[in-house]
Amino acid sequence: MIDLIFPDGSKRQFDDGVTGRDVAASIAKSLEKKAVLVKLDGELRDLDRPLDKGGAFEILTRESPEALETIRHDASHIMAEAVQELFPGTQVTIGPAIDDGFYYDFARETPFSLDDLATIEQRMKEIVDRDEKIEREVWDRSEAIEHFKSIGEAYKAEIISDLPEGETITVYRQGNWKDLCLGPHLPSTKSVGKAFKLMKLAGAYWRGDHRNAQLQRIYGTAWASEADLEAHLKRLEEAERRDHRKIGRAMDLFHLQEEAKGMIFWHPKGWTLYRTVEAYMRRRLDADGYVEVKAPQIMDRALWEKSGHWEKFGANMFTCETTEGEELAVKPMNCPGHVQIFNFGQKSYRDLPLRMAEFGACHRFEPSGALHGIMRLRAFTQDDAHIFCREDQIEEETTKFVRLLNSVYADFGLELHSVKLALRPDLRAGTDEVWDVAEDKLDRAARQAVNMEVERLPGEGAFYGPKLEFHLSDAIGRTWQCGTLQLDFVLPERLDAEYVVEDGSKQRPVMLHRAICGSMERFIGVVIENYAGAFPLWLAPTQVVVATITSDADDYALRVAQELSAAGLRVATDLRNEKINYKIREHSLAKAPIIAVVGRREAEEGKVALRRFGSEGQSVLSLEEAVNKLASEASPPDVIRQAVLQGASPERGPVGVREAG
């Protein structure tokens, strides 16, 4: 007999070997019908698999969130079945559930075409209609290897051979089709439903290793209901609408061209946005006790050899040789330069922590396939800083940094989504004791700053120290990793950084590499997508468009523009001989935050009619009122906070905006 404890706390006894389906049937016939999976002590299991032990027990229906992953996993199996029916000779490999859907990697000579996807999808729906029972079988290891070899499934046979001895080999059978799989699965192909869609074709390496054969991956999305599928497709459309590359072109922010691939041509409006973000970051760093520096763009090979970059990352560095025989490299990162500045003259423990910041332009030779819009470039600017400190300052500095990062994200309408701690890799510098302390310090400091679980990523740290990754989420819930903080035990040693302590002896400082935006370009890309180009007033490249109704108002419009501009606002005028409807439409489509309409009436009364992006109303204000109001509204969020702290009236208007515009 086994004891099952149900979610309501009740406990019942069942015979050994009872299945989830039996249990469901014993509760209600309707439940048996709806049941697709069970959960035993937190583990998902097939409905028809006999229960070999008791424990916390739950019966799951298709609609339960836990079932979704299984629906996706099953969909991948159905896809594999469909592919093997349609394209005999295609080998299967693996096909897991992933976020929003599933994929399956196939080995086949001829590539699949987009037309094939429609055919496969059709066949998948037929397989669902066939209502094939999905059954779990436990196989003998060598028999399983033999079986898959005999049917030409070399990859499957390899997977089984690589499973540890003693591992239970389970094969799932649906209709005539079999696949090696851990499970669990739904009871029948019909349970999977038809709320799926094949999305794209891609190449992928066997076992994720580029030295292995390249397989053909088919991605699909699968949901519990048609409505969920529709909603997902809508979200994808929405994401596409926000694509920074599209918006960048439409709003005339920047462009890329093949003569400089992976590098941005910033246009006036885009560069205004860039400068606004940079000026904001600079103020935040200034206020947080950083000093800003600028190190050379190109330095001698010898320095990169000393720092270790030449050996480890030389292949990704842009290099050149002078006619005088010097070998130089364009900096791929800023750290060695900063250590040179630290090393100049003598540093005392009184100088620590020394927070050295640079908007550092870095160049890295990224593989062509890695480039992506302005998110992944060959030339980019890090909002980099290195904090030189004592070991006992690591925690405090980390906490301070995380608070700053959190506040910066919030100012851009973004939210810190998760913090991850990348732990020691196999190949690493430093002793285990040092790593224990370092990992522990970062973990504790991050927790203290954000009151959030810190996810641990074993083996993903840099060879020189553990790393905190900060993932943010945008307005439509996508996540991005921008911020990072990395502890470094190695570089100060390699580049001989030291400071004098109280007793006059010399010590190595610890270095914290940290960035909030990561790359300015990438961060701006995220910001563009976050706001879908409809920037808040303080960020908008053009903040106010002064549009005339008739040419009678031209002189007045110029005066309005001049006064707004004098108050620090970024202003454009539209004096064209066009109807006001036309102008409103055009500037609204261009996402101008404020349209100031002036006609004969406003000119005579010294007023302006303000229309805000996204609203149809207008407010008529005197010119002076409008200037004050807009100037104060256009102040960056940190400047407004500062003004409030100092007790200045926020109505007094522009503080600190000018440097950006």
Place this chain on the structure above:
RNA sequence: GCCGCUUUAGCUCAGCUGGUAGAGCACCUCAUUCGUAAUGAGGGGGUCACAGGUUCGAGUCCUGUAAGCGGCACCA
């Protein structure tokens, strides 16, 4: 870098099985002076990514190259 797809006017895209390139928007000119999301008329603009090949003839078929896109690998 690897796999697949794409590349036609400034932008978005048509162009069937080969017969010498088209729309909308944008741009320019003229007229229109108008009160909150498109005034009308006219005009200019393309080595069809690039280089070869097949053909009487190539935007269209073939090969190669490049870039872009979707993934994979990479991301110090």
